[in-house]
Amino acid sequence: MLPNNIDYYIFLCAVTIALAATRNFQIHILLISSLAYYFITSQFVIFPIISVILITYYGGHFIYITRKKNILLGLVLFAVIGQLAFYKYLPGTLLPLGISYYSFMSLGYAIDIYRGKMQPEDSLIKYALFVSFYPVVTSGPIIRAQNFLAQSNVRIKITPSNLQMGVTLITIGLIMKLVFADNLGSFVDPVFADPLKYHSRKIILATIAFGIQLYCDFGGYSCIALGTARIFGFVFPMNFNNPYFATSPQDFWHRWNISLSCWLRDYLYIPLGGNRKGALRTHINLVLTMIACGLWHGATWNYLLWGGYHGVLLCIQRIIHLPENRMASLAGVFVTQYLMFLGWLIFRVDDISNLASCLSKFLVPTAFSHRDLLVGGVMIFLLLFFRDRIAYNNWIYQIGSSRLSYWFAYLLVAMNLIYWGSPVKVTKFIYLGF
Amino acid sequence: MDEKADFSDLIFIAVAAIIILYIIMLALTSAVIDPYLHATNRYVNYFDFYENNNKTNKIYFIGNSYTEYGVNASIIEHEINYSYNVYNLGVGGDTPKHRIVELDSIVRSRPAIVVMDMTYGSFRNDDQFNYPQLESRFGLVTDRIKLDSITKRLFNTTELNCIQKNNLSLLAYKRQYIIPGSRLALANLLLSLKITNIAFLGASMPREFKYKSYDFPNLVVSNKTAEQYSKNGHYKLNGEDNNNIKTFRHMVDVLVENGIYVIIINMPLNPKYSMWFTNETRENYHRIVTSSGCPYYDLEGLCVPMEFRDHGHSNVFGQQNITRKMIEILKMEMSNASKQH
Numbered sequence: 014m015l016p017n018n019i020d021y022y023i024f025l026c027a028v029t030i031a032l033a034a035t036r037n038f039q040i041h042i043l044l045i046s047s048l049a050y051y052f053i054t055s056q057f058v059i060f061p062i063i064s065v066i067l068i069t070y071y072g073g074h075f076i077y078i079t080r081k082k083n084i085l086l087g088l089v090l091f092a093v094i095g096q097l098a099f100y101k102y103l104p105g106t107l108l109p110l111g112i113s114y115y116s117f118m119s120l121g122y123a124i125d126i127y128r129g130k131m132q133p134e135d136s137l138i139k140y141a142l143f144v145s146f147y148p149v150v151t152s153g154p155i156i157r158a159q160n161f162l163a164q165s166n167v168r169i170k171i172t173p174s175n176l177q178m179g180v181t182l183i184t185i186g187l188i189m190k191l192v193f194a195d196n197l198g199s200f201v202d203p204v205f206a207d208p209l210k211y212h213s214r215k216i217i218l219a220t221i222a223f224g225i226q227l228y229c230d231f232g233g234y235s236c237i238a239l240g241t242a243r244i245f246g247f248v249f250p251m252n253f254n255n256p257y258f259a260t261s262p263q264d265f266w267h268r269w270n271i272s273l274s275c276w277l278r279d280y281l282y283i284p285l286g287g288n289r290k291g292a293l294r295t296h297i298n299l300v301l302t303m304i305a306c307g308l309w310h311g312a313t314w315n316y317l318l319w320g321g322y323h324g325v326l327l328c329i330q331r332i333i334h335l336p337e338n339r340m341a342s343l344a345g346v347f348v349t350q351y352l353m354f355l356g357w358l359i360f361r362v363d364d365i366s367n368l369a370s371c372l373s374k375f376l377v378p379t380a381f382s383h384r385d386l387l388v389g390g391v392m393i394f395l396l397l398f399f400r401d402r403i404a405y406n407n408w409i410y411q412i413g414s415s416r417l418s419y420w421f422a423y424l425l426v427a428m429n430l431i432y433w434g435s436p437v438k439v440t441k442f443i444y445l446g447f
Numbered sequence: 448m449d450e451k452a453d454f455s456d457l458i459f460i461a462v463a464a465i466i467i468l469y470i471i472m473l474a475l476t477s478a479v480i481d482p483y484l485h486a487t488n489r490y491v492n493y494f495d496f497y498e499n500n501n502k503t504n505k506i507y508f509i510g511n512s513y514t515e516y517g518v519n520a521s522i523i524e525h526e527i528n529y530s531y532n533v534y535n536l537g538v539g540g541d542t543p544k545h546r547i548v549e550l551d552s553i554v555r556s557r558p559a560i561v562v563m564d565m566t567y568g569s570f571r572n573d574d575q576f577n578y579p580q581l582e583s584r585f586g587l588v589t590d591r592i593k594l595d596s597i598t599k600r601l602f603n604t605t606e607l608n609c610i611q612k613n614n615l616s617l618l619a620y621k622r623q624y625i626i627p628g629s630r631l632a633l634a635n636l637l638l639s640l641k642i643t644n645i646a647f648l649g650a651s652m653p654r655e656f657k658y659k660s661y662d663f664p665n666l667v668v669s670n671k672t673a674e675q676y677s678k679n680g681h682y683k684l685n686g687e688d689n690n691n692i693k694t695f696r697h698m699v700d701v702l703v704e705n706g707i708y709v710i711i712i713n714m715p716l717n718p719k720y721s722m723w724f725t726n727e728t729r730e731n732y733h734r735i736v737t738s739s740g741c742p743y744y745d746l747e748g749l750c751v752p753m754e755f756r757d758h759g760h761s762n763v764f765g766q767q768n769i770t771r772k773m774i775e776i777l778k779m780e781m782s783n784a785s786k787q788h
Contacts, residue, residue, distance in 0.1 A: 173453050173454055173456070173457055176454070176457055177457060180457075180461070417456055417457075417460060420460065421460045421463070421464065424460060424461070424464045425464050425467060425468070428464055428465070428468045429468060429471060432468060432472065432619075432622065433475075433622055433625055436623065437619070437620055437622070437623045
């Protein structure tokens, strides 16, 4: 029952009607529907999420009242990260759905209590809903406990404005996933299934296509998740902010999978010392944090390499002080995206013998015709020229809050695009596997 | 946002958008996609053929790619003085379990004779059925397929879902043809307006199902192909009934019950491939094909290696030999067939 199936939307309608029809027990309805959704979608593997809920809920309470907070927090971290590592890195184990996401969410809750930033939630029901909230449980975004629990204290109202914005986000997410990501996948997958038989031009185009596919797949899912939550009245921040217009590696991580990068900054980078312990220690902390980011995606060496690569880029950026003017900014976009897509090549190719060949083909482009260079140059020029207008225009909000006549036109175009533009064979979400 | 908007406005908009989308779906499917499929899609053409061919005295050759390459229906027609209309309905990868989906349509089209060209691979145990292949062959014609209760039991749920889509699923399945369909529609429009004089692919001529076009006679036979096929274990028959065997028996029963004369032929194989089949497999195979009671001809050793492109697909010389033999068989059987018919 994933967001690219009709069942998801039938379920959404049922839950929305149930919430709109009741004043009391709304949290209970949401919790039951979230657990039912997880139970069905995860193929009945529900023990891991239940254990995380109970460990962090009671762990949070004990951390709050005890003087030996360090020990309690250590035990909670060990239990949750241990379970995550067991399922993620032990060969032969089935990875429970969404474990990477809800583990981080619940760890954030425990750490915030430890730091005194929040008090433990009294209601187990509300806390269980926070961890298992079905729009975000399978593939994020990683929401913060304070944000969610504060909103869950208010009566859930299904309002027309939230409904309009939610449906807008959902349709945009479906266009990104079904129309762009799935169609690009049919070009990308055969190339990376056997990359050695393709020349440089194909590898470069497939890498670019993969970068766009990944953004549309994950960004699309995030939009659907945020749209679903918005229908219920929960407002969460966007998880992506035009990452391919970033001017530097650091700017990229402020725009890509924002919830994860912020979580790593707040709960790993800063506790390690952040940038407060001198330049060398800062660089080490950056590399370690990004390696952890890579390992979060999976236990294979290419994710480790990808994380380390981004850590090194962030270190280099700190060393090189870039001028702040428009030309430097545009040049920065071009260079940053080149480096980011190089990183996606490492991310995508999981066979080390293939990676060396692919990297050489990416770094030394051949077989491009004059027409390719002309078309590519024009596209890059246009993107850079209109960068500001695209990057800083909150067009999703504009559509979601537009007049009904305009919104009707948008909805008609979006639905036709989704229907006619999506391939017959539906593919699963890429980030579902992390 | 308009301050006066409320739930009723949003619901009205959503319902209106869905209705308009549905109208567009129906309109584009019937005006653009269906004509394209009828003009170009092979499997749609098979069912069009069954439904629209009103000729009498028809002979159908059904089988897999060995039949496609091996039988020249035009020459057969000529050699039997056009007393029958002969059609080569071979499909690559065909098995009884594929063909039985068309059985109702075959019976309704009332052929006089059906020549069932069998090979060892026809009875392979494919309970792990190839769903994409099944869907690509029958996915577009699910509204024209009728399965009897015996046939339905031979398929699992996933296979039945591929064969029997509901109308909405079929509509959604067809949408992938919107771009080529639009291209054809545009090309035909330009042609009709005499803007261009190039005839595009897909003019509305029905397929003739006479002969399969092929490239060149291949006189070099690869032993490796024969060995490879023999080692994969697909074509070992151990005497147990599988769904293909049950389907074959049911097909023959239905055809005969409907007054259709059935001839069963064991198609020629490349001797370099044929030698790999065990005696047990050969015995079990012959037991199956002869148990139907229909006239049976064993042509396995008819052709020499030089008449094949590979393990079983004939080249132009092989096709001549096989077609000549088919003519001989038909001349012997036509009088029996006319008595039955």
